[in-house]
Amino acid sequence: MKYTLDLDQLLAEHKITAEEYERLRSYATRATGSLTFNLLTGFGVTAVSGAAVALLPTPEMAIGFGLLVFGGGLGLLLRQTADWQLLANIGLLVGTLLASGGLIAFAGPNRTALLTILAFLTLATVVVRSSLLAVLATLVLSACLGVGTAYGYAAYFVFVEKPLLTILVFTCLAIALYQLSKHVPLSYEGVVLAAARTSVLLANVGFWIGSLWGDWLWMERDALSIPPVPDFVFALTWAGALAVAALWAWRRNRRWIVNTAAVFGAIHFYTQWFERLGAAPETVLVGGILALGFAVGLRFLNLRMQASARNALTGNSPAAQEG
DSSP states (O other): OOOOOOHHHHHHTTSSOHHHHHHHHHHHHHHHHHHHHHHHHHHHHHHHHHHHHHHSSSHHHHHHHHHHHHHHHHHHHHTTOHHHHHHHHHHHHHHHHHHHHHHHHHHOSOHHHHHHHHHHHHHHHHHHTOHHHHHHHHHHHHHHTTEEEEEETTEEEEEESOHHHHHHHHHHHHHHHHHHHTTSOHHHHHHHHHHHHHHHHHHHHHHHHHHHHOBOTTSOGGGOSSOSBOHHHHHHHHHHHHHHHHHHHHHTTOHHHHHHHHHHHHHHHHHHHHHHHOSOHHHHHHHHHHHHHHHHHHHHHHHHHHHHHHHHHHTOSHHHHHO
């Protein structure tokens, strides 16, 4: 479990020494540098793979070249040489994305191709231990269920063909992956949690679309004026699910879930607010005031969670004092 500590405050309160402060701060600097490197590597790998798919003459060549690069990276990884590990991981990432993109270009975004890519990405995720591939595999699974995005001139679109199915699948997947993260080796924990968090985001997107349009399930949308699962059912269930998730995360000091629930709670509130009341000056004013109240409440909650984490580590919690 990760905790967030304010080192400056701990030093000012004489809870850590100056030597401990410098040592812990050096670890934070390394982590920040590692995060920056991973972000740049992920962007570079994605850009190179996408450009290579577009530049190669045929999709078949993209698939073959991707598998070749993947095989080369796997061979370097199996040599277990530290000097070649970075190159091996980059080769595995580029090869996976290049072969996947080539398959999509060759077969189109049909379900068979997507399931093949999903299996390939899942295998590569286990081999490379890459959070990027874990996220992409989760997104490919969502595409199999009819979730996607589109772009028009100065406009972006998100579509979810089956909101109820999307919510059920990714809610169950998020819970299963979270439980799995407690039992896998430490090197896989971040990878599993990345997929779990992506599942949480996708489940909320399913709720968002369902709260606007409802779900026609297997029926034709134009055949009925009211969908079998109306939009207000999604809206009420979403609000309850966000409240339960936030309460659970607050009790267990899971700040990411708390913040995610707060963000989607705000999206939910404003979506329903303006859908029902419209964007009149009065509604905008009231909505802005409520947004400020949400922000202050979220800030207070985060500070409380940070204080609880510090107390748990320093032995100043009420339970520790009673013991």
